[in-house]
Amino acid sequence: MSDLEHTRYEEWLDLDQDGGLPEEDETRLAAHLAECPECQRQREGLARLHHLMRSHRVDVRAELCQSVLQELPRAPWETPQEQPWGRVAAIASAVVILASALVFWGEGALPATVSAVGDFLTTSILAGAGLLAASWHGVGATVDSWLRLSIPNLLASGAMVVGLNLLLFRLLRRRGRLASVAGRRRGSRDDPS
Amino acid sequence: MSQPTDEELVATILEGESHLYAEIVKRYQGRVVNYLYRLLHDLEEAHDLAQEVFFRVYRALDRFDADYKFSTWFFRVAQNAAIDQVRKRRLKLVSIHRRDGQEGGRGDWDFPTHEPGPYSRLRNQERGDAIQQAIDELPGEYRELIVLRHFGELSYEEIAQLKEMPLGTVKNKLFRGRQMLKGKLADFLVD
Numbered sequence: 001m002s003d004l005e006h007t008r009y010e011e012w013l014d015l016d017q018d019g020g021l022p023e024e025d026e027t028r029l030a031a032h033l034a035e036c037p038e039c040q041r042q043r044e045g046l047a048r049l050h051h052l053m054r055s056h057r058v059d060v061r062a063e064l065c066q067s068v069l070q071e072l073p074r075a076p077w078e079t080p081q082e083q084p085w086g087r088v089a090a091i092a093s094a095v096v097i098l099a100s101a102l103v104f105w106g107e108g109a110l111p112a113t114v115s116a117v118g119d120f121l122t123t124s125i126l127a128g129a130g131l132l133a134a135s136w137h138g139v140g141a142t143v144d145s146w147l148r149l150s151i152p153n154l155l156a157s158g159a160m161v162v163g164l165n166l167l168l169f170r171l172l173r174r175r176g177r178l179a180s181v182a183g184r185r186r187g188s189r190d191d192p193s
Numbered sequence: 194m195s196q197p198t199d200e201e202l203v204a205t206i207l208e209g210e211s212h213l214y215a216e217i218v219k220r221y222q223g224r225v226v227n228y229l230y231r232l233l234h235d236l237e238e239a240h241d242l243a244q245e246v247f248f249r250v251y252r253a254l255d256r257f258d259a260d261y262k263f264s265t266w267f268f269r270v271a272q273n274a275a276i277d278q279v280r281k282r283r284l285k286l287v288s289i290h291r292r293d294g295q296e297g298g299r300g301d302w303d304f305p306t307h308e309p310g311p312y313s314r315l316r317n318q319e320r321g322d323a324i325q326q327a328i329d330e331l332p333g334e335y336r337e338l339i340v341l342r343h344f345g346e347l348s349y350e351e352i353a354q355l356k357e358m359p360l361g362t363v364k365n366k367l368f369r370g371r372q373m374l375k376g377k378l379a380d381f382l383v384d
Contacts, residue, residue, distance in 0.1 A: 015364065020348075020349055045375055045382055050343075053343045057227050058230050060222050060227075065215065068218050068244050075251055075255070077254065079209070
């Protein structure tokens with residue numbers, strides 16, 4: 001038998017230990033082993049080597065799995081939590097109620113306040129109908145008359161402006177986050193690290 | 194009822210069943226800790242880095258391409274994490290420095306053995322040190338494949354995909370790597 005052929009049988013021994021040898025080659029190898037003491041020794045040595053490597057695997061700490069799951073970070077692909085509209089509406093309503101309460105505390109302001117709020121709503125509706133110029137004028141006039149009434153009115157309108165801006169900011173940020181998740185999903189599949 | 198494949202699990206996790214990631218962790222924790230230990234030589238560090246690998250994999254789960262094996266992708270992340278860690282520590286991958294007695298190191302191993310007594314523990318530790326030294330002394334590409342096969346438990350095909358190497362080359366290098374290991378560990382391979 002040539003050295004080249006014998007080397008092939010040695011390679012087969014190696015594959016056989018790993019369970020990676022095709023069946024027909026297994027049969028040929030078995031036939032060769034029956035008459036080759038050298039390969040029998042090689043097989044024995046390989047089996048011991050595999051056993052040695054297997055028996056010196058380190059133990060994994062029992063708490064690793066639990067630790068991973070407890071500290072698992074939030075992934076970008078996870079669906080962002082839906083902001084319930086009820087909460088948003090409640091915040092907006094609270095701002096309006098607070099503003100109205102402050103307004104009604106103003107001395108002698110009740111009739112003028114009711115009229116001012118009514119004008120404000122009317123001009124808002126007109127703006128929605130496309131009469132932007134008139135409505136802005138109307139809003140400006142209403143706000144002006146409202147602010148002139150008292151300092152509490154000024155504070156109330158300030159609180160309302162802040163509240164509305166916060167609401168707008170949250171809505172824009174949520175929209176940006178959704179767009180980012182969609183973009184990542186369409187992105188490349190390269191190694192993340 | 195057969196177990197779902199890794200790829201099926203990933204698809205289910207991405208649909209919202211994130212609690213199923215526990216199954217991925219259970220399947221891979223042994224393999225990745227052993228793989229990382231062989232590269233970093235520190236058990237504590239291997240555990241910490243394994244945890245980091247699981248975090249990275251989870252964050253990037255939506256980028257996994259189901260045309261490939263999950264194990265290959267997972268170990269690519271682990272491999273890169275190990276390289277980053279080694280760079281941080283400025284530790285040479287090939288090291289013959291023994292670290293006996295270091296806390297969290299080899300002294301804390303619990304070797305499976307059927308022989309009772311301190312002599313057997315000492316013998317076991319000698320074998321463990323010899324295995325690590327023999328692996329460290331292998332040329333780089335042989336060492337990598339040996340560690341991936343014997344400790345990462347990747348199949349030949351998975352290793353070929355991970356290392357972007359022909360299957361025949363993987364088989365050949367593993368064969369030669371084992372021949373070298375047999376020579377270095379000859380004293381421990383006899384009765």
